[in-house]
Amino acid sequence: MKFSDFVKTSAIRAELTSLTKEAVIEELVQSLLDAGEIAADQRDDIVAAIMKREELGSTGIGRGVAVPHTKHPSVGQLVGTVGVSDQGVDFDSLDGERVQLFFLLISPPERPGDHLRALENISRQLRDETFCRFLKQSKSADDIQQLLQEADDNQFAAG
Amino acid sequence: MSLQQTVQVINPQGLHARPADLLVRCAASFQSNILLQKGSEQVDCRSILSLLTLGATTGTELTLVADGDDAAEAIAAISDLFQQGFHEIDDATPTSAASSNQPST
Numbered sequence: 397m398k399f400s401d402f403v404k405t406s407a408i409r410a411e412l413t414s415l416t417k418e419a420v421i422e423e424l425v426q427s428l429l430d431a432g433e434i435a436a437d438q439r440d441d442i443v444a445a446i447m448k449r450e451e452l453g454s455t456g457i458g459r460g461v462a463v464p465h466t467k468h469p470s471v472g473q474l475v476g477t478v479g480v481s482d483q484g485v486d487f488d489s490l491d492g493e494r495v496q497l498f499f500l501l502i503s504p505p506e507r508p509g510d511h512l513r514a515l516e517n518i519s520r521q522l523r524d525e526t527f528c529r530f531l532k533q534s535k536s537a538d539d540i541q542q543l544l545q546e547a548d549d550n551q552f553a554a555g
Numbered sequence: 556m557s558l559q560q561t562v563q564v565i566n567p568q569g570l571h572a573r574p575a576d577l578l579v580r581c582a583a584s585f586q587s588n589i590l591l592q593k594g595s596e597q598v599d600c601r602s603i604l605s606l607l608t609l610g611a612t613t614g615t616e617l618t619l620v621a622d623g624d625d626a627a628e629a630i631a632a633i634s635d636l637f638q639q640g641f642h643e644i645d646d647a648t649p650t651s652a653a654s655s656n657q658p659s660t
Binding site: 513518 | 571605
């Protein structure tokens with residue numbers, strides 16, 4: 397699975413302003429709402445579901461990366477967005493580091509395989525230090541979009 | 556001592572973030588080097604990022620390899636996690652959440 401299969405370009409956020417876990421999740425979910433990818437009346441429920449998942453264990457998987465996610469019956473296919481925080485957010489990460497890169501995923505409940513393949517793609521690309529560093533340095537949604545495109549095109553395949 | 560054993564992902568959701576976290580925590584409690592192999596790919600069981608790159612869906616068979624003084628114990632503990640479907644076979648109720656017994660209001 398490629399980034400372009402689930403990352404909604406118009407929902408990408410290069411300059412996240414939130415400083416707490418709940419606020420940054422709200423900001424990212426809002427970006428998907430603004431992009432027309434989720435229904436307005438589902439927004440709060442989706443945020444609550446993602447927060448509930450975080451209670452089971454942080455999705456801050458290390459290296460300044462988090463993959464907050466949930467299953468939700470309101471989406472017909474996997475939808476995701478990418479956000480970058482300049483300052484980083486305290487996300488209770490497994491390695492204690494602040495999180496700068498967010499990949500937020502919402503998947504239909506009956507499609508666990510799609511969610512796994514998205515995680516596989518994200519983790520595979522993030523093993524590449526260069527990709528990680530460039531993403532964290534991104535200043536615009538266009539920059540991020542271009543990096544994701546290059547990753548899809550195997551420009552960072554070495555890792 | 557180096558030991559290996561075949562394990563299978565049996566929970567419907569596959570080896571996603573939470574099971575990967577469980578595996579990392581379990582592996583970290585042993586001194587042995589612990590690896591998981593899928594085909595020609597081999598990853599360190601102490602790295603959640605590496606475990607997620609396996610994209611191991613339900614039904615996937617993996618080879619668990621442990622090398623060290625406590626290899627046997629490590630193999631037993633980790634293969635047990637696989638056999639229990641990472642504690643999520645009964646789906647909605649995660650074992651760690653004490654709050655799951657509270658009545659919903």
